[in-house]
Amino acid sequence: MTDTTEHQCSCPCGESQFTFTGKPIARFICHCKICQKLYNKPFADVLMFKTKNITMTKQDKVTFKKYRLPPALNRGVCDACHQPVIGFLPGFGLAFASADKVKDQSILPEPLFHSFYHRRVDDFPDHLPKYSGYWPSTWAVSVQFLKHTFGLKTH
Numbered sequence: 001m002t003d004t005t006e007h008q009c010s011c012p013c014g015e016s017q018f019t020f021t022g023k024p025i026a027r028f029i030c031h032c033k034i035c036q037k038l039y040n041k042p043f044a045d046v047l048m049f050k051t052k053n054i055t056m057t058k059q060d061k062v063t064f065k066k067y068r069l070p071p072a073l074n075r076g077v078c079d080a081c082h083q084p085v086i087g088f089l090p091g092f093g094l095a096f097a098s099a100d101k102v103k104d105q106s107i108l109p110e111p112l113f114h115s116f117y118h119r120r121v122d123d124f125p126d127h128l129p130k131y132s133g134y135w136p137s138t139w140a141v142s143v144q145f146l147k148h149t150f151g152l153k154t155h
Helices: 033-039 134-149
Strands: 006-010 017-021 026-030 044-050 054-056 062-066 074-078 084-089 094-098
Touching: 026 134, 033 044, 033 074, 044 134, 062 084
Parallel strands: none
Antiparallel strands: 006 017, 017 054, 026 044, 044 094, 062 074, 074 084, 084 094
C-alpha cells in the first residue's frame, strides 16, 4: 500500500512552500562546500525524495540555480528570505531538501551517513558511516536511491 500522507514544508519565512507524500527515501548529513555556503552552516541535514512525490505550492517564489557542472543539483532558493528550499536532480527523478524544512519533525527517519566528510568543519563522533571524496559520497547517495528503487530496506 502506498503512503499518501501529505507533509508540509517551507523556507523559514514561509513564502516558498512545498509538500511531499509518503516518506523520504533517505536522510544524510552533507558537508560539501556548496551546502556549507548555501545553508550558511557547517553541514546540511538532507532528505532525499522522488520528484514525483513533491508538489511545489509556491514555485514562483523560488529561483533555481546550479552551482557546479552537470550532473548538478538544481537548487531552489526563496526569493524573499534567500534561504534554500528544495533541489532537483534532473534526469534522475530525485529531489533534496533540508530536514529542517519539514513542519512535522516526528515523521523523519534518522540520518544514515555523512557525505563529503573530507569538507567537514568539525568532527562528528557518531556511529554513522563517513564518506570522503566526490565519488564515494555520490555513490553513498546513489546506493540509497537504488535500494529504494528495487525495494530493498534503506533504513
